[in-house]
Amino acid sequence: HAGDFFCDQSFTRSQFGSLLRAVQVACFQSVICTTIVRMSEVPTVPSEVKLSKKELRKLNRGMDKLSTDDHPQELPVVIVDGDGGLESATTAYGMLPLHQSQYKKGPDFVDLKDVAQEGYVDQYIWIRGRLHRSRMKGKLCFFVVRFQDYRIQNVLSASEHTPKEMLAFVAGIPKESIIDVYGCVKKSPVLIEGCNPDTIEIHCERVYVVSAALPTLPLQIEDAMRPEDDETLDTSHFEVQSRVHQDTRLDNRYIELRTPxxxxxxxxxxxxxxxxxxxxxxxxxxxxxxxxxxxxxxxxxxxxxxxxxxxxxxxxxxxxxxxxxxxxxxxxxxxxxxxxxxxxxxxxxxxxxxxxxxxxxxxxxxxxxxxxxxxxxxxxxxxxxxxxxxxxxxxxxxxxxxxxxxxxxxxxxxxxxxxxxxxxxxxxxxxxxxxxxxxxxxxxxxxxxxxxxxxxxxxxxxxxxxxxxxxxxxxxxxxxxxxxxxxxxxxxxxxxxxxxxxxxxxxxxxxxxxxxxxxxxxxxxxxxxxxxxxxxxxxxxxxxxxxxxxxxxxxxxxxxxxxxxxxxxxx
Missing domain, CATH: 3.30.930.10 (Bira Bifunctional Protein; Domain 2)
Structure with missing residues:
Protein backbone atom coordinates (compact mmCIF):
# COMPACT_ATOMS: atom_id res chain seq x y z
CA HIS A 1 0.00 0.00 0.00
CA ALA A 2 3.04 2.31 0.13
CA GLY A 3 2.68 3.24 -3.53
CA ASP A 4 -0.93 4.27 -2.98
CA PHE A 5 0.19 6.31 0.03
CA PHE A 6 2.94 8.41 -1.53
CA CYS A 7 1.99 8.52 -5.21
CA ASP A 8 0.43 11.94 -4.81
CA GLN A 9 2.67 13.22 -1.98
CA SER A 10 5.63 15.62 -2.07
CA PHE A 11 8.54 15.01 0.28
CA THR A 12 12.31 15.25 0.59
CA ARG A 13 14.70 12.52 -0.45
CA SER A 14 15.50 11.92 3.24
CA GLN A 15 11.82 11.42 4.08
CA PHE A 16 11.43 9.16 1.07
CA GLY A 17 14.40 7.06 2.26
CA SER A 18 12.90 6.69 5.75
CA LEU A 19 9.58 5.63 4.27
CA LEU A 20 11.26 3.12 1.97
CA ARG A 21 13.16 1.57 4.89
CA ALA A 22 9.92 1.24 6.87
CA VAL A 23 8.31 -0.51 3.90
CA GLN A 24 11.27 -2.88 3.62
CA VAL A 25 11.10 -3.76 7.32
CA ALA A 26 7.36 -4.43 7.07
CA CYS A 27 7.85 -6.63 4.01
CA PHE A 28 10.62 -8.75 5.51
CA GLN A 29 8.71 -9.15 8.78
CA SER A 30 5.44 -10.07 7.14
CA VAL A 31 5.87 -11.82 3.75
CA ILE A 32 7.95 -14.09 1.56
CA CYS A 33 9.60 -11.82 -1.00
CA THR A 34 10.26 -13.45 -4.35
CA THR A 35 10.49 -10.20 -6.31
CA ILE A 36 13.29 -7.73 -5.51
CA VAL A 37 12.68 -4.05 -5.95
CA ARG A 38 15.83 -2.73 -7.58
CA MET A 39 16.90 0.76 -6.61
CA SER A 40 17.28 1.63 -10.30
CA GLU A 41 13.51 1.23 -10.56
CA VAL A 42 12.84 3.80 -7.84
CA PRO A 43 11.66 7.01 -9.47
CA THR A 44 13.81 10.12 -9.12
CA VAL A 45 12.35 12.76 -6.84
CA PRO A 46 13.33 16.37 -6.35
CA SER A 47 16.03 16.97 -3.74
CA GLU A 48 13.91 19.48 -1.89
CA VAL A 49 10.15 19.83 -1.93
CA LYS A 50 8.21 21.79 0.67
CA LEU A 51 5.40 19.99 2.51
CA SER A 52 2.55 21.58 4.38
CA LYS A 53 2.12 20.82 8.09
CA LYS A 54 -0.96 18.73 7.27
CA GLU A 55 0.99 16.68 4.72
CA LEU A 56 3.85 16.14 7.17
CA ARG A 57 1.46 14.90 9.87
CA LYS A 58 -0.12 12.53 7.35
CA LEU A 59 3.29 11.22 6.30
CA ASN A 60 4.43 10.70 9.91
CA ARG A 61 1.22 8.84 10.77
CA GLY A 62 1.77 6.56 7.78
CA MET A 63 5.37 5.85 8.76
CA ASP A 64 4.36 5.12 12.37
CA LYS A 65 1.73 2.68 11.14
CA LEU A 66 4.21 0.88 8.88
CA SER A 67 6.78 0.46 11.66
CA THR A 68 4.39 -0.74 14.38
CA ASP A 69 5.00 -4.12 16.02
CA ASP A 70 1.33 -5.07 15.77
CA HIS A 71 0.08 -7.06 12.81
CA PRO A 72 -2.29 -4.89 10.72
CA GLN A 73 -5.94 -5.86 10.55
CA GLU A 74 -5.60 -6.47 6.81
CA LEU A 75 -2.71 -8.71 5.83
CA PRO A 76 0.34 -6.94 4.36
CA VAL A 77 1.45 -6.84 0.76
CA VAL A 78 2.21 -10.32 -0.56
CA ILE A 79 4.63 -10.53 -3.47
CA VAL A 80 4.03 -13.65 -5.57
CA ASP A 81 6.16 -15.42 -8.14
CA GLY A 82 6.23 -13.73 -11.50
CA ASP A 83 6.87 -10.31 -12.94
CA GLY A 84 3.98 -8.59 -11.24
CA GLY A 85 6.26 -6.62 -8.94
CA LEU A 86 4.24 -4.48 -6.55
CA GLU A 87 1.19 -4.12 -8.76
CA SER A 88 -1.98 -3.86 -6.73
CA ALA A 89 -3.42 -7.16 -7.99
CA THR A 90 -0.53 -9.21 -6.62
CA THR A 91 -1.18 -7.99 -3.09
CA ALA A 92 -4.49 -9.84 -2.95
CA TYR A 93 -3.17 -13.41 -3.07
CA GLY A 94 -0.10 -15.53 -2.51
CA MET A 95 1.86 -17.61 -0.02
CA LEU A 96 2.18 -16.34 3.54
CA PRO A 97 5.48 -16.77 5.41
CA LEU A 98 5.91 -19.52 7.97
CA HIS A 99 3.67 -18.68 10.92
CA GLN A 100 5.95 -18.38 13.94
CA SER A 101 3.64 -16.29 16.12
CA GLN A 102 5.40 -13.13 14.96
CA TYR A 103 2.42 -10.93 15.85
CA LYS A 104 0.04 -10.86 18.78
CA LYS A 105 -2.62 -9.00 16.84
CA GLY A 106 -4.07 -9.63 13.42
CA PRO A 107 -7.29 -10.10 11.50
CA ASP A 108 -10.40 -11.06 13.45
CA PHE A 109 -11.41 -14.41 11.99
CA VAL A 110 -15.00 -15.68 11.97
CA ASP A 111 -15.61 -19.39 12.62
CA LEU A 112 -17.22 -21.14 9.67
CA LYS A 113 -20.10 -22.32 11.86
CA ASP A 114 -21.00 -18.68 12.60
CA VAL A 115 -20.79 -17.23 9.08
CA ALA A 116 -24.46 -17.89 8.28
CA GLN A 117 -25.64 -15.65 11.11
CA GLU A 118 -27.66 -12.68 9.88
CA GLY A 119 -25.21 -10.16 11.30
CA TYR A 120 -22.51 -11.20 8.83
CA VAL A 121 -24.54 -10.90 5.63
CA ASP A 122 -23.18 -8.03 3.47
CA GLN A 123 -20.23 -7.72 5.85
CA TYR A 124 -16.54 -8.22 5.05
CA ILE A 125 -14.94 -10.99 7.11
CA TRP A 126 -11.86 -13.18 7.35
CA ILE A 127 -12.16 -16.98 7.49
CA ARG A 128 -9.56 -19.74 7.75
CA GLY A 129 -10.03 -23.34 6.73
CA ARG A 130 -9.03 -26.08 4.32
CA LEU A 131 -9.44 -25.86 0.58
CA HIS A 132 -11.98 -28.62 0.03
CA ARG A 133 -12.31 -28.26 -3.75
CA SER A 134 -12.04 -25.63 -6.48
CA ARG A 135 -12.97 -25.17 -10.14
CA MET A 136 -12.60 -22.52 -12.81
CA LYS A 137 -15.56 -21.55 -14.97
CA GLY A 138 -14.81 -18.79 -17.45
CA LYS A 139 -14.12 -15.61 -15.52
CA LEU A 140 -15.24 -17.22 -12.26
CA CYS A 141 -13.45 -19.43 -9.75
CA PHE A 142 -15.55 -21.35 -7.23
CA PHE A 143 -13.88 -22.93 -4.24
CA VAL A 144 -15.13 -24.45 -0.99
CA VAL A 145 -13.45 -23.81 2.35
CA ARG A 146 -14.00 -26.53 4.96
CA PHE A 147 -13.45 -26.80 8.68
CA GLN A 148 -14.85 -29.76 10.62
CA ASP A 149 -18.45 -30.26 9.42
CA TYR A 150 -18.81 -26.79 7.89
CA ARG A 151 -18.23 -26.02 4.21
CA ILE A 152 -18.66 -22.56 2.64
CA GLN A 153 -18.60 -21.70 -1.04
CA ASN A 154 -16.37 -18.82 -2.09
CA VAL A 155 -16.50 -16.99 -5.41
CA LEU A 156 -13.77 -15.09 -7.27
CA SER A 157 -14.74 -13.02 -10.29
CA ALA A 158 -12.19 -11.68 -12.77
CA SER A 159 -12.31 -7.88 -12.88
CA GLU A 160 -10.15 -4.79 -13.00
CA HIS A 161 -9.03 -5.49 -9.43
CA THR A 162 -9.05 -9.30 -9.67
CA PRO A 163 -7.00 -10.52 -12.64
CA LYS A 164 -7.26 -13.99 -14.12
CA GLU A 165 -3.84 -14.74 -12.64
CA MET A 166 -5.41 -14.61 -9.19
CA LEU A 167 -8.12 -17.04 -10.25
CA ALA A 168 -5.51 -19.38 -11.68
CA PHE A 169 -3.48 -19.13 -8.46
CA VAL A 170 -6.47 -20.10 -6.31
CA ALA A 171 -7.52 -22.89 -8.68
CA GLY A 172 -3.99 -24.28 -8.42
CA ILE A 173 -3.85 -24.43 -4.62
CA PRO A 174 -3.60 -28.11 -3.59
CA LYS A 175 -6.63 -29.59 -1.86
CA GLU A 176 -6.45 -29.69 1.95
CA SER A 177 -4.17 -26.64 2.12
CA ILE A 178 -4.92 -24.20 4.95
CA ILE A 179 -5.98 -20.86 3.47
CA ASP A 180 -7.13 -17.44 4.66
CA VAL A 181 -9.95 -15.75 2.76
CA TYR A 182 -11.20 -12.16 2.96
CA GLY A 183 -14.46 -11.17 1.33
CA CYS A 184 -18.08 -10.11 1.61
CA VAL A 185 -20.76 -12.50 2.83
CA LYS A 186 -23.69 -12.69 0.43
CA LYS A 187 -26.99 -14.52 0.40
CA SER A 188 -26.99 -17.18 -2.30
CA PRO A 189 -29.92 -17.06 -4.74
CA VAL A 190 -30.06 -20.89 -4.68
CA LEU A 191 -29.15 -23.58 -2.18
CA ILE A 192 -25.51 -24.60 -2.62
CA GLU A 193 -25.21 -28.38 -2.88
CA GLY A 194 -22.63 -29.99 -0.61
CA CYS A 195 -22.14 -26.92 1.58
CA ASN A 196 -23.06 -26.25 5.18
CA PRO A 197 -24.33 -23.56 5.49
CA ASP A 198 -25.88 -23.79 2.02
CA THR A 199 -27.61 -20.38 1.91
CA ILE A 200 -24.62 -18.02 1.82
CA GLU A 201 -21.37 -17.59 -0.07
CA ILE A 202 -18.36 -15.30 0.20
CA HIS A 203 -17.39 -12.98 -2.64
CA CYS A 204 -13.63 -12.98 -2.22
CA GLU A 205 -11.12 -10.20 -2.51
CA ARG A 206 -8.09 -11.84 -0.92
CA VAL A 207 -6.82 -15.42 -0.67
CA TYR A 208 -3.61 -16.45 1.07
CA VAL A 209 -2.07 -19.88 1.60
CA VAL A 210 -1.09 -20.42 5.24
CA SER A 211 0.07 -24.05 4.92
CA ALA A 212 0.18 -25.85 1.59
CA ALA A 213 -0.65 -29.54 1.28
CA LEU A 214 1.26 -31.82 -1.08
CA PRO A 215 -0.37 -31.90 -4.53
CA THR A 216 -1.03 -35.65 -4.31
CA LEU A 217 -3.02 -36.91 -1.32
CA PRO A 218 -2.82 -40.53 -0.11
CA LEU A 219 -6.61 -40.54 -0.06
CA GLN A 220 -9.29 -38.14 -1.21
CA ILE A 221 -11.52 -36.63 1.46
CA GLU A 222 -14.55 -37.16 -0.81
CA ASP A 223 -13.73 -40.88 -0.95
CA ALA A 224 -13.16 -41.07 2.80
CA MET A 225 -16.64 -39.62 3.28
CA ARG A 226 -18.05 -42.87 1.89
CA PRO A 227 -18.22 -46.17 3.79
CA GLU A 228 -15.80 -48.74 2.42
CA ASP A 229 -18.34 -51.53 1.97
CA ASP A 230 -21.80 -49.97 1.54
CA GLU A 231 -22.83 -50.72 -2.04
CA THR A 232 -26.33 -49.32 -1.50
CA LEU A 233 -25.25 -45.77 -0.66
CA ASP A 234 -26.20 -43.07 -3.14
CA THR A 235 -22.84 -41.64 -4.24
CA SER A 236 -24.07 -39.43 -7.07
CA HIS A 237 -23.04 -36.22 -5.29
CA PHE A 238 -19.42 -37.30 -4.75
CA GLU A 239 -16.76 -36.14 -7.18
CA VAL A 240 -14.58 -39.25 -7.01
CA GLN A 241 -15.99 -42.76 -7.23
CA SER A 242 -13.34 -44.76 -5.38
CA ARG A 243 -13.63 -46.83 -2.23
CA VAL A 244 -11.14 -46.37 0.58
CA HIS A 245 -10.62 -49.51 2.61
CA GLN A 246 -10.04 -49.68 6.33
CA ASP A 247 -6.25 -50.15 6.28
CA THR A 248 -5.79 -47.18 3.93
CA ARG A 249 -7.96 -45.07 6.21
CA LEU A 250 -6.04 -46.07 9.32
CA ASP A 251 -2.62 -45.67 7.66
CA ASN A 252 -3.58 -42.07 6.87
CA ARG A 253 -5.68 -41.44 9.95
CA TYR A 254 -4.61 -37.80 10.32
CA ILE A 255 -6.30 -37.11 6.97
CA GLU A 256 -9.30 -39.40 7.35
CA LEU A 257 -10.16 -37.88 10.73
CA ARG A 258 -10.91 -34.59 8.96
CA THR A 259 -14.13 -35.96 7.47
CA PRO A 260 -17.44 -34.76 8.94
Missing part, protein backbone atom coordinates in the same frame (compact mmCIF):
# COMPACT_ATOMS: atom_id res chain seq x y z
CA UNK A 261 -18.40 -38.25 10.10
CA UNK A 262 -15.19 -38.67 12.11
CA UNK A 263 -15.53 -35.20 13.58
CA UNK A 264 -19.03 -36.25 14.69
CA UNK A 265 -18.01 -39.67 16.05
CA UNK A 266 -15.37 -38.28 18.38
CA UNK A 267 -17.61 -35.52 19.63
CA UNK A 268 -20.20 -38.14 20.54
CA UNK A 269 -17.47 -40.19 22.21
CA UNK A 270 -16.33 -37.15 24.19
CA UNK A 271 -19.97 -36.75 25.22
CA UNK A 272 -19.99 -40.31 26.58
CA UNK A 273 -17.05 -39.50 28.85
CA UNK A 274 -18.56 -36.19 29.95
CA UNK A 275 -21.95 -37.68 30.87
CA UNK A 276 -20.22 -40.57 32.66
CA UNK A 277 -18.07 -38.25 34.75
CA UNK A 278 -20.76 -35.63 35.40
CA UNK A 279 -23.32 -38.17 36.61
CA UNK A 280 -20.91 -39.93 38.96
CA UNK A 281 -19.45 -36.70 40.30
CA UNK A 282 -22.94 -35.47 41.18
CA UNK A 283 -23.58 -38.86 42.83
CA UNK A 284 -20.64 -38.34 45.19
CA UNK A 285 -17.95 -40.32 43.35
CA UNK A 286 -14.28 -39.33 43.45
CA UNK A 287 -12.20 -39.37 40.26
CA UNK A 288 -8.99 -41.31 40.99
CA UNK A 289 -5.91 -42.18 38.94
CA UNK A 290 -4.41 -45.66 39.13
CA UNK A 291 -1.06 -47.20 38.07
CA UNK A 292 -0.72 -48.60 34.57
CA UNK A 293 2.43 -50.61 35.41
CA UNK A 294 1.81 -53.33 37.96
CA UNK A 295 3.63 -56.32 39.44
CA UNK A 296 1.09 -59.01 38.51
CA UNK A 297 -1.70 -59.57 36.02
CA UNK A 298 -4.72 -57.75 37.44
CA UNK A 299 -7.23 -60.07 35.79
CA UNK A 300 -5.19 -63.28 36.04
CA UNK A 301 -4.36 -65.36 32.97
CA UNK A 302 -1.77 -64.80 30.25
CA UNK A 303 -3.31 -61.92 28.28
CA UNK A 304 -0.91 -59.31 29.61
CA UNK A 305 1.90 -57.21 28.15
CA UNK A 306 5.14 -57.87 29.99
CA UNK A 307 7.65 -55.02 30.08
CA UNK A 308 11.14 -54.68 31.55
CA UNK A 309 11.27 -52.75 34.79
CA UNK A 310 14.83 -51.95 35.84
CA UNK A 311 16.30 -55.26 37.10
CA UNK A 312 12.95 -57.04 36.96
CA UNK A 313 9.74 -57.03 34.97
CA UNK A 314 6.27 -55.51 35.19
CA UNK A 315 2.93 -55.74 33.41
CA UNK A 316 0.69 -53.21 31.73
CA UNK A 317 -2.57 -53.10 33.69
CA UNK A 318 -5.47 -55.07 32.23
CA UNK A 319 -7.75 -52.95 34.41
CA UNK A 320 -7.57 -50.64 37.44
CA UNK A 321 -9.49 -53.28 39.38
CA UNK A 322 -7.11 -53.89 42.27
CA UNK A 323 -6.57 -50.20 42.93
CA UNK A 324 -10.24 -49.27 42.78
CA UNK A 325 -10.84 -51.79 45.53
CA UNK A 326 -7.93 -50.49 47.57
CA UNK A 327 -9.54 -47.04 47.36
CA UNK A 328 -12.76 -48.49 48.77
CA UNK A 329 -10.74 -50.14 51.55
CA UNK A 330 -9.30 -46.68 52.21
CA UNK A 331 -12.83 -45.33 52.82
CA UNK A 332 -13.29 -43.32 49.62
CA UNK A 333 -16.73 -44.94 49.36
CA UNK A 334 -17.39 -44.19 45.67
CA UNK A 335 -14.69 -43.89 43.01
CA UNK A 336 -14.33 -43.87 39.24
CA UNK A 337 -11.44 -43.59 36.83
CA UNK A 338 -10.99 -43.09 33.09
CA UNK A 339 -7.77 -44.30 31.49
CA UNK A 340 -5.92 -46.66 29.19
CA UNK A 341 -6.39 -50.41 29.57
CA UNK A 342 -4.15 -53.02 27.91
CA UNK A 343 -5.12 -56.53 26.78
CA UNK A 344 -2.61 -58.81 25.01
CA UNK A 345 -5.35 -60.70 23.21
CA UNK A 346 -4.42 -61.89 19.71
CA UNK A 347 -7.96 -61.23 18.58
CA UNK A 348 -8.54 -59.53 15.24
CA UNK A 349 -12.28 -59.04 15.64
CA UNK A 350 -14.58 -56.09 15.04
CA UNK A 351 -14.83 -55.35 18.79
CA UNK A 352 -11.40 -56.02 20.34
CA UNK A 353 -8.42 -53.70 20.80
CA UNK A 354 -5.13 -54.28 22.58
CA UNK A 355 -5.39 -50.80 24.09
CA UNK A 356 -8.65 -49.02 24.85
CA UNK A 357 -10.13 -46.46 27.21
CA UNK A 358 -11.65 -47.97 30.33
CA UNK A 359 -14.29 -46.15 32.37
CA UNK A 360 -14.31 -47.90 35.72
CA UNK A 361 -16.59 -47.63 38.74
CA UNK A 362 -16.32 -48.96 42.28
CA UNK A 363 -18.80 -48.33 45.07
CA UNK A 364 -19.41 -49.44 48.64
CA UNK A 365 -23.00 -50.50 49.32
CA UNK A 366 -25.06 -51.08 52.44
CA UNK A 367 -27.38 -54.03 51.76
CA UNK A 368 -27.26 -55.58 48.28
CA UNK A 369 -25.01 -55.31 45.24
CA UNK A 370 -28.06 -54.39 43.17
CA UNK A 371 -27.71 -50.90 44.69
CA UNK A 372 -24.63 -50.56 42.49
CA UNK A 373 -26.26 -52.23 39.47
CA UNK A 374 -29.21 -49.83 39.64
CA UNK A 375 -26.96 -46.78 39.90
CA UNK A 376 -24.88 -47.85 36.88
CA UNK A 377 -28.03 -48.55 34.87
CA UNK A 378 -29.35 -45.08 35.71
CA UNK A 379 -25.99 -43.58 34.72
CA UNK A 380 -26.23 -45.22 31.29
CA UNK A 381 -29.81 -44.05 30.76
CA UNK A 382 -28.73 -40.52 31.66
CA UNK A 383 -25.86 -40.84 29.15
CA UNK A 384 -28.10 -42.09 26.33
CA UNK A 385 -30.61 -39.30 26.91
CA UNK A 386 -27.86 -36.71 26.96
CA UNK A 387 -26.35 -37.99 23.71
CA UNK A 388 -29.72 -37.95 21.95
CA UNK A 389 -30.47 -34.48 23.29
CA UNK A 390 -27.13 -32.72 22.76
CA UNK A 391 -25.63 -34.59 19.81
CA UNK A 392 -28.62 -35.01 17.51
CA UNK A 393 -26.83 -33.20 14.67
CA UNK A 394 -23.70 -35.34 14.99
CA UNK A 395 -25.75 -38.54 15.14
CA UNK A 396 -27.58 -37.48 11.99
CA UNK A 397 -24.26 -36.80 10.22
CA UNK A 398 -22.99 -40.27 11.17
CA UNK A 399 -26.15 -42.04 10.03
CA UNK A 400 -25.97 -40.36 6.62
CA UNK A 401 -22.73 -42.24 5.99
CA UNK A 402 -23.19 -45.31 8.17
CA UNK A 403 -26.80 -46.44 8.18
CA UNK A 404 -28.16 -47.72 11.50
CA UNK A 405 -31.32 -47.98 13.56
CA UNK A 406 -31.80 -45.49 16.43
CA UNK A 407 -30.64 -46.87 19.77
CA UNK A 408 -33.54 -47.94 22.01
CA UNK A 409 -33.60 -48.38 25.79
CA UNK A 410 -36.12 -48.76 28.61
CA UNK A 411 -36.68 -47.09 31.97
CA UNK A 412 -36.07 -48.87 34.25
CA UNK A 413 -33.43 -50.92 32.46
CA UNK A 414 -34.36 -54.51 31.64
CA UNK A 415 -32.55 -57.00 33.92
CA UNK A 416 -32.63 -60.76 33.32
CA UNK A 417 -30.87 -63.55 35.17
CA UNK A 418 -28.19 -65.38 33.21
CA UNK A 419 -30.27 -68.56 33.25
CA UNK A 420 -33.21 -66.68 31.71
CA UNK A 421 -31.00 -65.68 28.81
CA UNK A 422 -29.79 -69.26 28.40
CA UNK A 423 -33.40 -70.44 28.40
CA UNK A 424 -34.36 -67.97 25.66
CA UNK A 425 -31.52 -69.32 23.53
CA UNK A 426 -32.55 -72.92 24.19
CA UNK A 427 -36.09 -72.14 23.08
CA UNK A 428 -34.61 -70.72 19.88
CA UNK A 429 -32.71 -73.96 19.22
CA UNK A 430 -29.35 -73.39 20.89
CA UNK A 431 -27.81 -76.30 22.83
CA UNK A 432 -26.52 -74.66 26.02
CA UNK A 433 -26.18 -75.64 29.67
CA UNK A 434 -26.88 -73.34 32.61
CA UNK A 435 -23.15 -72.96 33.36
CA UNK A 436 -21.90 -72.60 29.80
CA UNK A 437 -20.19 -69.38 28.78
CA UNK A 438 -21.86 -67.34 26.05
CA UNK A 439 -19.99 -67.12 22.77
CA UNK A 440 -20.06 -63.92 20.73
CA UNK A 441 -22.60 -65.37 18.22
CA UNK A 442 -24.80 -66.51 21.13
CA UNK A 443 -24.66 -63.05 22.73
CA UNK A 444 -25.64 -61.37 19.46
CA UNK A 445 -28.48 -63.79 18.86
CA UNK A 446 -29.75 -63.26 22.40
CA UNK A 447 -29.63 -59.52 21.78
CA UNK A 448 -31.92 -59.94 18.77
CA UNK A 449 -34.31 -62.12 20.79
CA UNK A 450 -34.47 -59.53 23.59
CA UNK A 451 -35.02 -56.70 21.09
CA UNK A 452 -37.93 -58.61 19.54
CA UNK A 453 -39.50 -59.50 22.90
CA UNK A 454 -38.81 -56.39 24.99
CA UNK A 455 -38.08 -53.65 22.44
CA UNK A 456 -34.74 -52.60 23.91
CA UNK A 457 -31.11 -52.57 22.76
CA UNK A 458 -29.86 -52.11 26.33
CA UNK A 459 -30.19 -54.72 29.07
CA UNK A 460 -28.43 -56.48 31.96
CA UNK A 461 -27.67 -60.16 32.55
CA UNK A 462 -27.28 -60.98 36.26
CA UNK A 463 -25.89 -63.92 38.31
CA UNK A 464 -23.25 -65.41 35.99
CA UNK A 465 -21.66 -68.82 36.67
CA UNK A 466 -18.81 -68.40 39.15
CA UNK A 467 -16.16 -70.31 37.21
CA UNK A 468 -16.30 -68.00 34.18
CA UNK A 469 -15.70 -64.85 36.24
CA UNK A 470 -12.54 -63.20 37.64
CA UNK A 471 -10.97 -64.51 40.85
CA UNK A 472 -12.14 -61.54 42.96
CA UNK A 473 -15.87 -62.15 42.16
CA UNK A 474 -18.12 -62.81 45.16
CA UNK A 475 -19.87 -66.23 45.04
CA UNK A 476 -23.65 -66.28 45.31
CA UNK A 477 -24.69 -66.91 48.97
CA UNK A 478 -26.98 -69.89 48.29
CA UNK A 479 -26.20 -71.09 44.75
CA UNK A 480 -22.51 -71.89 44.91
CA UNK A 481 -22.11 -72.43 41.17
CA UNK A 482 -23.24 -68.85 40.50
CA UNK A 483 -21.95 -65.45 41.51
CA UNK A 484 -22.99 -61.91 42.37
CA UNK A 485 -21.91 -60.68 38.96
CA UNK A 486 -23.48 -58.98 35.98
CA UNK A 487 -22.84 -57.76 32.44
CA UNK A 488 -24.40 -54.81 30.62
CA UNK A 489 -25.20 -55.21 26.90
CA UNK A 490 -25.87 -52.93 23.95
CA UNK A 491 -27.24 -54.38 20.70
CA UNK A 492 -26.30 -57.88 21.85
CA UNK A 493 -22.68 -57.11 22.76
CA UNK A 494 -21.18 -56.78 26.23
CA UNK A 495 -20.03 -53.28 27.13
CA UNK A 496 -19.48 -53.64 30.87
CA UNK A 497 -18.54 -56.52 33.13
CA UNK A 498 -19.02 -56.15 36.87
CA UNK A 499 -19.56 -57.90 40.18
CA UNK A 500 -19.62 -57.70 43.91
CA UNK A 501 -15.98 -58.09 44.97
CA UNK A 502 -14.62 -60.43 47.60
CA UNK A 503 -13.63 -58.30 50.59
CA UNK A 504 -12.63 -61.23 52.86
CA UNK A 505 -8.86 -61.96 52.60
CA UNK A 506 -9.18 -65.70 53.25
CA UNK A 507 -11.82 -66.24 50.54
CA UNK A 508 -9.93 -63.92 48.19
CA UNK A 509 -6.75 -65.99 48.63
CA UNK A 510 -8.68 -69.20 47.99
CA UNK A 511 -10.22 -67.88 44.76
CA UNK A 512 -6.89 -66.46 43.54
CA UNK A 513 -5.22 -69.85 43.98
CA UNK A 514 -8.14 -71.48 42.15
CA UNK A 515 -7.45 -69.19 39.17
CA UNK A 516 -3.69 -69.78 39.25
CA UNK A 517 -2.73 -66.32 40.46
CA UNK A 518 0.59 -66.11 42.34
CA UNK A 519 -0.32 -64.93 45.84
CA UNK A 520 3.03 -63.25 46.44
CA UNK A 521 2.47 -60.92 43.48
CA UNK A 522 -0.89 -59.71 44.79
CA UNK A 523 0.08 -59.67 48.46
CA UNK A 524 -0.44 -55.90 48.84
CA UNK A 525 -3.88 -56.25 47.26
CA UNK A 526 -4.95 -59.00 49.65
CA UNK A 527 -3.42 -57.16 52.61
CA UNK A 528 -5.70 -54.19 51.85
CA UNK A 529 -8.63 -56.30 53.09
CA UNK A 530 -6.98 -57.57 56.29
CA UNK A 531 -7.84 -54.36 58.15
CA UNK A 532 -11.53 -54.12 57.37
CA UNK A 533 -13.26 -53.25 54.09
CA UNK A 534 -16.95 -52.53 53.35
CA UNK A 535 -18.95 -54.65 50.91
CA UNK A 536 -18.54 -53.16 47.45
CA UNK A 537 -19.15 -53.72 43.76
CA UNK A 538 -18.34 -52.08 40.46
CA UNK A 539 -17.53 -52.62 36.83
CA UNK A 540 -15.39 -51.71 33.87
CA UNK A 541 -16.78 -50.09 30.72
CA UNK A 542 -15.10 -49.97 27.31
CA UNK A 543 -15.55 -46.44 25.93
CA UNK A 544 -14.90 -47.29 22.28
CA UNK A 545 -17.33 -50.19 22.40
CA UNK A 546 -20.09 -48.07 23.97
CA UNK A 547 -19.67 -45.43 21.26
CA UNK A 548 -19.60 -48.03 18.48
CA UNK A 549 -22.77 -49.77 19.63
CA UNK A 550 -24.72 -46.63 20.49
CA UNK A 551 -24.08 -45.35 16.95
CA UNK A 552 -24.64 -48.76 15.36
CA UNK A 553 -21.18 -48.87 13.75
CA UNK A 554 -19.68 -52.13 12.54
CA UNK A 555 -16.08 -51.88 13.78
CA UNK A 556 -14.47 -50.59 16.95
CA UNK A 557 -11.62 -49.10 14.91
CA UNK A 558 -14.09 -46.44 13.80
CA UNK A 559 -14.37 -45.24 17.41
CA UNK A 560 -10.69 -45.47 18.37
CA UNK A 561 -8.86 -42.39 17.13
CA UNK A 562 -5.56 -44.24 16.69
CA UNK A 563 -6.45 -47.92 17.22
CA UNK A 564 -4.10 -50.58 18.51
CA UNK A 565 -4.69 -54.21 17.63
CA UNK A 566 -2.42 -57.25 17.08
CA UNK A 567 -1.50 -55.99 13.60
CA UNK A 568 -1.36 -52.24 14.14
CA UNK A 569 1.03 -50.15 16.21
CA UNK A 570 1.11 -47.02 14.01
CA UNK A 571 0.39 -44.20 13.42
Missing amino acids: VNQAIYRVEAGCVRFFMDYLTKAGFVNIQTPKMISAASEGGANVFKVSYFSGSAYLAQSPQLYKQMAIAADFGRVFTVGAVFRAEDSNTHRHLTEFVGMDIEMAFKNHYHEVVDLIADMFVNMFKGLQREFASEIDTIRKQYKSEPFQFLEPTLRLEYREGIQMLREAGWDLGDLDDLTTPAEKFLGRLIKQKYGTDFYILDKFPLDIRAFYTMPHPTEKEFSNSYDFYMRGEEIMSGAQRIHDPALLTERALHHGVEIEKIKSYIDAFRYGCPPHAGGGIGLERVTMLFLGLDNIRKTSMFPRDPKRLTP
